[in-house]
Amino acid sequence: MSEAINGQPTETPIRDAACLVVIDTSGSEPTVLMGRRHASQVFLPDKWVFPGGRVEEDDRVLAKRFGGGFMPADLAHEIKPFALAAVRELCEETGLVVGRNAPFLEHGAAWGPFAASGHSPAPESLFPLARAITPPGRVRRYDTWFFVTEAKAVSGKSTLPDGELLDLAWFTFAEAAGLDLPRITKLILDDVVALILNDPEITGLSELLPFYYSAGSAYRRDLISCKVAPPAP
Template sequence: MPATGEITTVQETETPIRDAACLVVVDTSASEPTVLMGRRHASQIFLPDKWVFPGGRLEDDDRVLASRFDSDFKPADLAHEIRPFALAAIRELCEETGLIIGRDGALIDQSAAWRAFAASGHAPAPGALLPFARAVTPPGRIRRYDTWFFVAKADAVSGKGAPPDGELLDLGWFTFSQAAELDLPHITKLVLEDIVALLKADPSISGLNDLLPFYHSAGTAYRRDLISCKVAPPLP
């Protein structure tokens, strides 16, 4: 998962920046909202034993599939360069949790990356996702990612697919106060705070701010700027 933490450092020139997406699923049906999180394996090179949101790397198949969706995104004018990230977030949610955010109907794309999702009998529904943050892993990390974070309400989940792939352990729903006590990467803490602020301003998660937080390198720490998701800003 794309984020920062106490991990082995390498030379910046040896660490390419890869595209990735994360999906924060929030259940607002109870008096206190909860968020879906899981713990990464201790044996994983990147962020071992850390608690994270479902997500992962963008695949070429996500870009191909995104080119076939003309209007099923939120906002409708979401930048074309960002649309594949929304689909990747849905695919990763399916792979890591077994949860489907989609609509009934066959998925035309039968690529390797989307085969498990297609087997559920659904097509992805990216209109259920709202982009709300972007982050680029600082230099010097063993992995670096340019990640778009999306949020979706739990009632957008339309079914279950194949069993989770086991990449995330101890999957569960946590209140935000409980989640804050977990062993989180620094960027996950920041994004969690952004979600809390979003819920305070828009409890129904029905709208979108014109400008979203963008975390990127400022020395060894994160800098927070505001960007639009209606254009694709270049890497800093």
């Protein structure tokens, strides 16, 4: 879908976004945290998704001066705002905090709800998982980085979730696959299942990650590095 400016169609802008896949491996069968989007939402209405949202300018500002670590330690600087956004959005949408038990004093307004929990963000607990760009023709388009972390990385809870996601719950992989998922969410879920089968403790991920995007009439899955600047949308 295109937008019109002065009567002339333009391409839908591609916005930066981040999602965090939280896996609980403490039980007899791994589970994943998911929520359902409101039916009234313009983008992916009534679909089940991982917690996430847009990268804010406050995330970019924080990434430039953030003194904590990332995973991997040499994560490309261009991806760091996405990792921070994933931590912030998880807190906003689920109330779950991935952070250190220390005051978070220097932050922008977007980080207010997170800072109120009494924690500082801990993006070193997140592993880059995949990147995806929404195909052309959609009402919204996003350049999204997906990250994964274990439930044991959750160090606390903040205020109640903001209500953007409904029916937040933990699902086995089989249960999650049976939900009404967007195409990209299903592909990422498949990647997570393969990851857990090979590395149940999520002790280390490959530098090369899947990158999903459209090229003409084809939908591609390439491998890209998370240690160098990612290719432009």
